[in-house]
């Protein structure tokens with residue numbers, strides 16, 4: 001039985017980490033990382049998305065072996081010629097919209113630590129090269145995930161996470177799924193600043209939780225800053241709003257209206273790709289299990305901590321629930337006791353999940 005599903009992109013990513021390490025080409029995409037983040041806590045997690053005809057079938061099979069239901073994945077007749085590349089900078093920012101042909105071997109063996117000059121030249125080369133065909137971003141614009149992609153077997157789910165998608169279809173999915181009684185979390189992604197106001201109002205009416213990054217919140221309500229931005233978005237109608245702050249954790253307005261932040265779990269981060277998505281999946285799993293926002297934040301935080309420990313989603317996907325629970329306990333120990341103590345009895349229910 002599907003309890004929760006995620007919908008969004010399924011891509012092929014290549015990452016150059018902030019320390020210059022070139023990662024292997026990996027399965028990526030916001031739907032994958034958010035599903036992985038949820039699966040860490042729950043069985044019955046499905047994924048909905050559209051894939052190009054030439055997407056490696058073995059990666060989809062690997063996702064299924066890791067416990068994600070893949071009947072919501074649909075292959076299109078069209079192929080993609082170019083994979084995504086991301087370059088992280090030491091300050092945590094990322095250069096994206098960079099692509100290279102999928103049929104070309106990587107310029108250096110994965111695992112190579114590129115020095116600053118080599119890395120800069122590679123980024124520049126990818127930026128300047130003419131496109132050799134369809135990339136994943138344009139594929140997703142032509143083939144957005146749609147409401148009708150959600151299989152009948154998923155319509156009984158308690159919850160769904162709508163990862164960044166073409167805005168018209170994200171709103172359409174939110175409208176349709178909320179009418180069916182499915183509790184939704186939504187990540188606007190980099191489209192945050194381009195939603196027409198009427199669509200945003202409709203989106204906020206349909207969702208339970210709105211989960212932008214700091215940059216996306218700023219794009220939605222420019223110049224407000226965190227606390228006032230969160231208040232403004234909440235007043236627009238989103239019942240729960242949590243802003244993702246990257247390595248600084250996340251924030252929301254507490255019951256007294258003041259900004260309450262919760263830290264990230266400190267790990268040796270290898271690749272931050274997908275951390276925000278993994279947080280969203282873990283967060284929604286937490287809402288399904290506990291109906292408690294702080295508890296949901298803890299689960300999202302732990303999911304994100306595993307996502308950043310390796311390149312690609314399979315380290316997170318291969319993490320056992322036992323290991324996740326142990327990290328949750330360690331995370332609680334990093335929190336202010338006033339915050340942590342009320343959460344301990346809530347998490348004792350995790351054994352039954």
Ligand SMILES: OC[C@H]1O[C@H](O)[C@H](O)[C@@H]1O
Nearest residue numbers: 011013028029030273274
């Ligand atoms: O944010 C992480 C994911 O979304 C992007 O679309 C990348 O593919 C990446 O895997």
